[in-house]
Amino acid sequence: ELKVEQNPLFLSMQEGKNYTIYCNYSTTSDRLYWYRQDPGKSLESLFVLLSNGAVKQEGRLMASLDTKARLSTLHITAAVHDLSATYFCAVDWRDNNDMRFGAGTSLTVKP
Amino acid sequence: NAGVTQTPKFRVLKTGQSMTLLCAQDMNHEYMYWYRQDPGMGLRLIHYSVGEGTTAKGEVPDGYNVSRLKKQNFLLGLESAAPSQTSVYFCASSRRTYGYTFGSGTRLTVV
Numbered sequence: 001e002l003k004v005e006q007n008p009l010f011l012s013m014q015e016g017k018n019y020t021i022y023c024n025y026s027t028t029s030d031r032l033y034w035y036r037q038d039p040g041k042s043l044e045s046l047f048v049l050l051s052n053g054a055v056k057q058e059g060r061l062m063a064s065l066d067t068k069a070r071l072s073t074l075h076i077t078a079a080v081h082d083l084s085a086t087y088f089c090a091v092d093w094r095d096n097n098d099m100r101f102g103a104g105t106s107l108t109v110k111p
Numbered sequence: 112n113a114g115v116t117q118t119p120k121f122r123v124l125k126t127g128q129s130m131t132l133l134c135a136q137d138m139n140h141e142y143m144y145w146y147r148q149d150p151g152m153g154l155r156l157i158h159y160s161v162g163e164g165t166t167a168k169g170e171v172p173d174g175y176n177v178s179r180l181k182k183q184n185f186l187l188g189l190e191s192a193a194p195s196q197t198s199v200y201f202c203a204s205s206r207r208t209y210g211y212t213f214g215s216g217t218r219l220t221v222v
Binding site for chain 1: 166211216
């Protein structure tokens with residue numbers, strides 16, 4: 001059974017600060033996703049990481065994947081209020097043809 | 112291009128009532144999924160389909176049934192609704208697990 005763990009679950013940041021969200025998973029996978037969800041909204045795809053060592057950046061967000069450690073990180077640089085949302089990682093579980101989600105990290109960026 | 116469309120967006124049911132949630136996609140995707148989202152638990156897979164006429168159980172299938180009679184549609188049925196099925200339901204589709212496209216969600220309350 002694939003387990004996906006995110007931490008922290010809640011994160012309150014000051015604007016301008018940096019922080020990292022961690023995503024650990026329990027079985028072999030080489031495909032990991034990050035999604036953003038605003039309150040009451042659907043999920044928006046942020047990054048798709050397809051191989052060990054993959055790194056992708058979009059604005060103030062950078063995601064990386066270490067398949068050997070079964071770890072992905074989402075790094076936030078110089079946070080701004082607009083980044084306040086819930087962030088989910090999800091891991092491709094090929095044995096089951098589906099994708100399993102972490103519990104989500106609720107991020108609040110305060111001025 | 113509508114993407115993934117879910118109907119209805121909101122529904123209140125009484126315990127024991129039945130209903131069907133409809134998901135339609137116009138991207139010619141083979142794979143379709145139904146997830147439920149509950150606070151603090153991320154998204155959990157209910158059922159999924161890897162092609163027209165096929166369905167399979169996910170993590171939390173009990174109390175739900177699905178059908179995929181046409182490639183573009185994936186229906187989720189609740190035969191006898193229970194308060195534990197109060198949740199937000201998301202449909203998603205993909206060509207394979209190369210990132211999912213999510214619908215806007217259905218907020219279901221069972222009283």
